[in-house]
Amino acid sequence: MKKTALEKEIESVRRKEERYLKKRAEKKVSVINRALEQRAPEKLQNTLIAAFSKAFALIFQKGTAVIEKTYSGDKIKKDVKVREYAAAIWGDRRSLREFSNQAGKVKRKSLLVTGAEGIGLGVFGVGLPDIPLFTAVLLRSIYETALQFGYSYETEQERRFILLLIQGALSYGDELIAVNAKADEYLENNVLTEETFASQMDAAAAALAKELLYMKFLQGIPVAGAVGGAYDVVCLKKILDYVQLKYKKRFLTDRNRLSERDAD
Numbered sequence: 001m002k003k004t005a006l007e008k009e010i011e012s013v014r015r016k017e018e019r020y021l022k023k024r025a026e027k028k029v030s031v032i033n034r035a036l037e038q039r040a041p042e043k044l045q046n047t048l049i050a051a052f053s054k055a056f057a058l059i060f061q062k063g064t065a066v067i068e069k070t071y072s073g074d075k076i077k078k079d080v081k082v083r084e085y086a087a088a089i090w091g092d093r094r095s096l097r098e099f100s101n102q103a104g105k106v107k108r109k110s111l112l113v114t115g116a117e118g119i120g121l122g123v124f125g126v127g128l129p130d131i132p133l134f135t136a137v138l139l140r141s142i143y144e145t146a147l148q149f150g151y152s153y154e155t156e157q158e159r160r161f162i163l164l165l166i167q168g169a170l171s172y173g174d175e176l177i178a179v180n181a182k183a184d185e186y187l188e189n190n191v192l193t194e195e196t197f198a199s200q201m202d203a204a205a206a207a208l209a210k211e212l213l214y215m216k217f218l219q220g221i222p223v224a225g226a227v228g229g230a231y232d233v234v235c236l237k238k239i240l241d242y243v244q245l246k247y248k249k250r251f252l253t254d255r256n257r258l259s260e261r262d263a264d
Helices: 004-021 031-036 044-068 073-090 093-123 128-148 156-169 172-187 197-220 225-263
Strands: none
Touching: 004 093, 004 172, 004 225, 044 128, 044 197, 073 093, 073 128, 093 128, 093 225, 128 156, 128 225, 156 172, 156 197, 156 225, 172 225, 197 225
16 A cells, blocks of 8 residues: 555654664764863863753743743744645645744754854853853744644643753763653653653753763853854754654654544
């Protein structure tokens, strides 16, 4: 039997995920990180974890409303309805891919903002104080990505899912496999393991701290810090690549579930 456009897209995203997991079987340490390993203060990682955890807590509690003023959620939701209608009418791969195309635009815009912010602050030797700004841009980007695929981010469970994706995007090897399995469990059954919201927030903060440890140290050095600041873009891209992959898989999984239900 000839495969439908939806089935082909599901196979495509699964192959892409397999390549992603294989590529990230182990972490490759950069030359710059090796050079800075002996120079960064031992307590810096704990300081970064605390800073990212505090930034997450602050934004989730008070900052989401501010972030939402930077984009039109209502317009995005209306556009999603139009795309859903087009996908239902045409039933082709092009209409299904339009959801990820729009999410791709969110990613490109966010990378430009983060690049300007990170490099600009790095020139002046601003490292740790840019963490709340970076975290706000990160969450804004994920919020918009979720909306582009038709999902919300307001509930605690959805925010735990977002934090899980951040952790997964910065994980490697067995840890990535485990986190990815948890994410897939949520996609399939709408169930997350019993970690508390606070512990998931700390796990995401620890992943960010580990990824950015040496670059945040470098970013605190005037002029040279521009290099560290530029790495914010690399980190954000890593996260958004994985986030977009999982939301696309979630979107296709849900559409397939609806299709199977309608067929019965």
